[in-house]
Amino acid sequence: MSSPEEAATPRGEAGSPDALLIRRAMAEASPVADKVTSYFYALLFVRHPDLRSLFPAAMDTQRDRLLRALLTAAEHIDNKDVLVDYLQNLGRGHRKYGTRAEHYPAVGECLIGALSKYAAGVWNAEMEAAWVRAYTTISQVMIDAAAADELRAPAWWYAEIVTHDLRTPDVAVVTVRPDQPYPFLAGQYTSVETPWWPRIWRHYSFASAPRSDGLLSFHVKAVPAGWVSNALVHRARPGDIIRLGPPAGSMTVDHTTDSGLLCLGGGTGIAPIKALVEDVAEHGDRRPVEVFYGARTDHDLYDIDTMLRLQQSHPWLSVRAIIDQQANQQLPDAIRAYGPWNEFDAYLSGPPGMIRSSVDALRDIGIPSNRIRHDSVEELVAAGS
Numbered sequence: 213m214s215s216p217e218e219a220a221t222p223r224g225e226a227g228s229p230d231a232l233l234i235r236r237a238m239a240e241a242s243p244v245a246d247k248v249t250s251y252f253y254a255l256l257f258v259r260h261p262d263l264r265s266l267f268p269a270a271m272d273t274q275r276d277r278l279l280r281a282l283l284t285a286a287e288h289i290d291n292k293d294v295l296v297d298y299l300q301n302l303g304r305g306h307r308k309y310g311t312r313a314e315h316y317p318a319v320g321e322c323l324i325g326a327l328s329k330y331a332a333g334v335w336n337a338e339m340e341a342a343w344v345r346a347y348t349t350i351s352q353v354m355i356d357a358a359a360a361d362e363l364r365a366p367a368w369w370y371a372e373i374v375t376h377d378l379r380t381p382d383v384a385v386v387t388v389r390p391d392q393p394y395p396f397l398a399g400q401y402t403s404v405e406t407p408w409w410p411r412i413w414r415h416y417s418f419a420s421a422p423r424s425d426g427l428l429s430f431h432v433k434a435v436p437a438g439w440v441s442n443a444l445v446h447r448a449r450p451g452d453i454i455r456l457g458p459p460a461g462s463m464t465v466d467h468t469t470d471s472g473l474l475c476l477g478g479g480t481g482i483a484p485i486k487a488l489v490e491d492v493a494e495h496g497d498r499r500p501v502e503v504f505y506g507a508r509t510d511h512d513l514y515d516i517d518t519m520l521r522l523q524q525s526h527p528w529l530s531v532r533a534i535i536d537q538q539a540n541q542q543l544p545d546a547i548r549a550y551g552p553w554n555e556f557d558a559y560l561s562g563p564p565g566m567i568r569s570s571v572d573a574l575r576d577i578g579i580p581s582n583r584i585r586h587d588s589v590e591e592l593v594a595a596g597s
């Protein structure tokens with residue numbers, strides 16, 4: 213008969229002693245993740261009521277985001293290279309909430325309080341010490357990144373909506389003018405807050421490379437119960453003011469190589485792909501760029517005309533529309549049908565399911581993980597890619 217500790221940790225599992233203890237606690241707590249989350253916030257707001265104002269009034273929309281980010285980081289505490297980049301982005305991004313260095317101990321105390329309650333079957337002093345060490349490392353990286361960022365950039369930017377182009381009943385192209393210069397790279401994303409839902413932020417990719425006029429564009433699809441997306445698509449108008457967080461993301465072009473770009477964009481995921489194409493064009497590169505634009509129907513190819521105009525202007529660019537309902541072929545199938553892709557770096561943007569299946573397909577045909585780029589953050593950390 214094995215002990216709970218032995219049962220929770222697979223034989224031969226790789227990792228440092230702290231990482232194994234952390235994973236064991238998470239295996240115990242994961243089946244009751246909702247209870248862990250609720251208890252964590254109950255502890256936080258009862259013990260530290262001054263922190264309540266940092267969170268949205270309606271916690272149901274992003275209740276688990278902070279906790280999920282911390283747990284993701286803790287689980288991959290051994291994966292230093294990817295983890296540090298992830299945490300630095302997280303630390304910089306948390307400035308827009310008003311998070312300060314002195315808030316981190318309170319969050320750590322309540323995180324460990326919630327885990328000790330719901331992982332009680334395996335919890336002991338050794339496990340608690342491992343979590344304290346992991347959280348200390350995580351929080352210090354975030355604090356240092358925020359402090360460095362404070363010296364060179366504001367916590368957020370105000371931006372005025374200058375055009376609002378409704379491409380389909382549920383997709384809008386929103387162009388804004390920031391109140392001060394906004395430095396970013398093609399392929400990155402930012403977080404957006406609307407005036408109608410204070411302290412609720414959602415991520416959107418930039419839909420163009422940096423422009424000389426300083427304007428920024430986003431492609432936004434209204435999703436069911438999506439507070440920010442529905443506000444931006446159906447309620448926002450020119451003249452409205454939104455807030456932008458700092459730029460983030462590593463899905464950018466390496467201009468020191470001449471590798472081709474294999475770009476997969478699903479739905480509004482075509483936005484950063486368009487930005488990458490513009491970036492290659494601006495650098496005068498002649499490297500091949502192959503774009504696969506995935507959609508369920510013709511109707512969903514809302515930006516195909518823009519992509520085809522780019523193809524006409526640049527002989528090194530090829531654009532293929534992959535429509536599920538016409539050819540019964542999804543993006544991963546299309547990747548396998550064309551190629552070979554040995555000399556290409558892959559860039560993926562779209563729904564999480566599309567990214568997962570496309571990453572699998574790319575690995576199957578021999579593209580190594582270090583040449584596959586996407587910014588689905590939790591999956592990025594989990595895959596170590």
